[in-house]
Amino acid sequence: xxxxxxxxxxxxxxxxxxxxxxxxxxxxxxxxxxxxxxxxxxxxxxxxxxxxxxxxxxxxxxxxxxxxxxxxxxxxxxxxxxxxxxxxxxxxxxxxxxxxxxxxxxxxxxxxxxxxxxxxxxxxxxxxxxxxxxxxxxxxxxxxxxxxxxxxxxxxxxxxxxxxxxxxxxxxxxxxxxxxxxxxxxxxxxxxxxxxxxxxxxxxxxxxxxxxxxxxxxxxxxxxxxxxxxxxxxxxxxxxxxxxxxxxxxxxxxxxxxxxxxxxxxxxxxxxxxxxxxxxxxxxxxxxxxxxxxxxxxxxxxxxxxxxxxxxxxxxxxxxxxxxxxxxxxxxxxxxxxxxxxxxxxxxxxxxxxxxxxxxxxxxxxxxxxxxx
Numbered sequence: 001x002x003x004x005x006x007x008x009x010x011x012x013x014x015x016x017x018x019x020x021x022x023x024x025x026x027x028x029x030x031x032x033x034x035x036x037x038x039x040x041x042x043x044x045x046x047x048x049x050x051x052x053x054x055x056x057x058x059x060x061x062x063x064x065x066x067x068x069x070x071x072x073x074x075x076x077x078x079x080x081x082x083x084x085x086x087x088x089x090x091x092x093x094x095x096x097x098x099x100x101x102x103x104x105x106x107x108x109x110x111x112x113x114x115x116x117x118x119x120x121x122x123x124x125x126x127x128x129x130x131x132x133x134x135x136x137x138x139x140x141x142x143x144x145x146x147x148x149x150x151x152x153x154x155x156x157x158x159x160x161x162x163x164x165x166x167x168x169x170x171x172x173x174x175x176x177x178x179x180x181x182x183x184x185x186x187x188x189x190x191x192x193x194x195x196x197x198x199x200x201x202x203x204x205x206x207x208x209x210x211x212x213x214x215x216x217x218x219x220x221x222x223x224x225x226x227x228x229x230x231x232x233x234x235x236x237x238x239x240x241x242x243x244x245x246x247x248x249x250x251x252x253x254x255x256x257x258x259x260x261x262x263x264x265x266x267x268x269x270x271x272x273x274x275x276x277x278x279x280x281x282x283x284x285x286x287x288x289x290x291x292x293x294x295x296x297x298x299x300x301x302x303x304x305x306x307x308x309x310x311x312x313x314x315x316x317x318x319x320x321x322x323x324x325x326x327x328x329x330x331x332x333x334x335x336x337x338x339x340x341x342x343x344x345x346x347x348x349x350x351x352x353x354x355x356x357x358x359x360x361x362x363x364x365x366x367x368x369x370x371x372x373x
Contacts, residue, residue, distance in 0.1 A: 001250040007166040007232075009128075010041055010248070013051040013156035017173045018238035024068075025061030026054065026086065032093055034171070037244040038133065039097035044248070047128045049163050050101075051136045051156040052090070058082030079140035090135055100132045105139035111158050111275040124163050157222035158275055160231050161267060168226050169247065170219055171238035176255030177216065179203050194257045197224045198372075223257040225274045230264030233257040265369065272329050273369045276316040280309025280336055282362070283320055292319060293327040296370050298361040301350065304343035311336045319363070330368035333359040 014034055021027040042048050056075060059082030060068060069075060087103050094101045104124070110116045127134050138155055156168055177200060180188030194200050197220055204216040219235055226233040236243045236254035247253055265273060284292070288303025299319060311317060312335050319328045332339070334354075339362055342353050351357035 002252055002256065004167070004248060004250055007046060007248075009047045009049070009163055009165045011049045011051060011156055011159055011163065011165045011168045012038065012041075012171060012244065013152055013168065014053065014171045014238060015152065015173070016053040016057045018171055019052070019054045020057045020061075023061075024057050024065075026058050026089055028089065028093070031089055032096075034238065034244075035090070035093040035097070037242060039094070039099055040245050041248055042097075042099060042133065046248075047163075048133050049124070049128075049136065049159060049165070050133060051152050051159060052086070053137070053152045054086050055079045055083040055137060055140060058085040058089075061085075076141045083137065083141075086137075087135065094133065100130075102127055102132050102134050104134050104136045106136065106155070107139050108158075108277060111162075111271075112277040114271075117162070117271075117275070121162050128163070151218050153218040153222040154225075157225040157233075160226050160229055161270060161275070165226075165231050167232040167234065168222070169244065170222070170233070170235045171244065172219075172235060173237065173239060174216075174235065175237045175240075175253075176235045177203060177219075191255055192252055194223070194255060197227060197257060227257055227259040228265050228274065229259070229270050231259045233259065268367075269369045272316055272331060272367070273371075276329075278318050278329065279311035279315040280307065280317045281320055282307055282317055282332075282339065283322060286321065289319075289321045289325075289327050292368070293370055296365055296368070298365040299330065299363040299368070300347055300360065301339070301342040301345050301362055302347070304339065304362065307336050307339050307343065309336060317363075319368075326371055328368050328370045330363035332363055334362055 018034065019026060019031055038048050038050060056068060056078040059078030062081055062085055068078070090101050106120065110120055124134060136155065136159060138152065153170060156170065159165065160168055175190055177191045177194065178188040179191060180203070182188040191200060191203070201220060204220050223233045234247060234254050234256045236247050243253060282299070282304055283306040284299065284303045285305055288299060291297045292299060305322065311332065313332060315332055316329055317332055318326050319330065320326045334342070338354055342350050345353060347360040
């Protein structure tokens, strides 16, 4: 039996395939099975946050379409049509258990902007204090590439720091992570416990269903984000009998990614690494690249070769070498135009070049997160 007694805030992500029938229409029986298990967790005294796909699938059912369209405007229209229907289903089903749910639609920009992120965190805390179950989905109707999360595995992982999550449970149409493809390899075995995501990357095969967008690659990326915050993550099969209840009660089903094996990133550095949107790149010489990666040093103007993109002070950028290898992300002390003027010079020359000098460092080590090879 697994010991999950430390868990208080549970984030559950449910994919489209776990909510719909073979024709892509919302299936009340499937949804009721999910909702009843969430109610069980709630009655155990835990907080529940649901990240739910299914808006576009609901839209397909309402309009009677045979399949999801390829055109972005049509997909966004389906999301707008289906989101209201999806929430109607959830409200009716949660009412059976005398539970109240709420709708929260977000984009990546809500995590990137610190003011909006704090507002999101405060609002989520208030809803949990009211005993409400927030149902989170991406605002696909207004999403564009610049602010789009892209898949709900990643969205669920982004929500972990916002609600101080203890575990993220991805409910999917697979039993967990295998050391091979169980559909083609009869010797493939389920991996029940993972202490380091990097050790199992080779087993990821990206895939997507006709209705969903997430594959095993996105799930492992989500595990990396979640574990870096010190939070556990699990993958379980939504189609099994009461799998969520059995998992919460300690039964060793699915795959558990342990988030307590190493010291997690601070909230600030986790935001830099995973929740912010990269605004540009700084290309550095080999010496600066090695010093940052191996010694976690600050980035000085002397080691900078070039700048890509246009960004303001306090933006998050990537640091890379001439070959495009990225060694870190960090918050800049100067704008892109200012960095272009001071690249390659010594720190004592900054003031003469800019007519001011607020910092010696372009990126201070305290505002920099090193990316492992």
